[in-house]
Amino acid sequence: MKSTQDIDRLNRNRSILALLLIVPITSIGALCSTVIAPGAIGQGIAICCGIWMLIFPLLWQISIERQPLRWKLSLDGAIVGILLGVLMFGSILGSYWLVGRYRLNIPDIRARVNQMGMNIPLMVFGFGTFQTLVNSLIEEYVWRWFVFRHCARLWTQTRAVWISAGFFTLHHIILLAAYCDDWRLVVIGSIAVFVAGVLWARCAKIYNSLLPSYLSHLAADLALQIASWHILLG
Template sequence: MVELGNEWFTEKTTGGQDVRDSIPRAAREGGSKSWGELPAIALACVLPSLATWVYFVGLASGPPALQRWAYAALKTVQFTFPALWVWAVCRERPSWKSPRFGDLVAGLAFGLAVLAAGLVVYFCWLKPGGFLSAAVAPIYEKVSEFGVGGTWGFLLLAAFYSVIHSFLEEYYFRWFVFGRLSRLRPLGSAITLSGLVFMVHHVIVLGTYFGWLSVGTLLFSLAVAVGGGVWAWMYHRSGSLWGVWLSHLVVDAAIFIVGYDLIRPLLGR
């Protein structure tokens, strides 16, 4: 298997320290081509939130079939846009890298750490305190709209989001959004901005389920932003999506564990 590589150029000193992390690629090369990508980057930053808002807010009272079709259409545009821009518009052919064991271990370790911390917070604080009880009905309603009425259906939905959707998000937010931002901004700025972009559409989902100013929404939104920043940094250091994808997969699995525990009494066999 192969993988899209990081597009950052690195230059090492004899001591092995990267001296170009703080300099955006466009400034290093003195070219204006990367700055011409600003509209594409801006569109990429907006599309996920637009799709999420249409599905969870704009069409909330509409027929479920219309919600699903609109959401599917917008998500298709979202996930095809980066590839079309890079290959068809920019005429670039990104490098490909095979997964490295160290990257996979680092990604798995971070994912398991987040999983453990998240489950401890949920079972020891959020669940006993009833902070997420308001989310049970809306979560079950959305799950039911996918045709999920039992445990096995929920597991299939969880597998799809944890394995396939998590990869698509890494390709979108780390490879494209962060990768393009890192051409224009210093590393720290690109990491921060991409993490915030990754957070925004999650805020819409969380606000719909838990309430816009609830503890759950505030806590999980912050966690998403931090997690997105960590994954951007991991991708920058490794030049590979495999480790961050594995990490994302494990974290999404933790989210579905919490979701299952919340709506388990409502699910059939």
């Protein structure tokens, strides 16, 4: 019979492996789609990485943890999520309209998007809608349900908030650097993503629910998509 220490060590080792198998994947997809192989090949790799991010936590929960799948989307914290979402929506659009649209190299961004074959208006709107409604939920499920939980096994829950937010920021840094030729915008954008990750992880910690973070994440992504539509479609 295994002792408590043996079980704790096994769980910690499992969490280390789980994080190693999921945290770098989005960064790999971002690098391939924007830097290493922009175009069909890079997009294909990014899609495969996205599929992995979706199915790996499910497979891990069923086959390794051997626990039923549980997501809590109760109304606890919904008002907090809505208020955070309104604040993020206004901050993102305000920052873009007052500063970003003058600092960003819009012709270069359009050229990069054209290179990726994502310049068709219907595709732009379809991708933006998916990012806003679906991808924001997937990211909460990955980073706040799966990654945060395994970080909390290795560190305290308070530290897990900051560490999981750091992991969440990594692939955003790559994307920001790929589309912004002003390093100051990359730094400011990365800090903003990290702060958002901290807030969303704290919501998951306090309310034990994905709903607050999903609602605010959805609002933030909607603001980003509105800015993207303005950049790409004029």
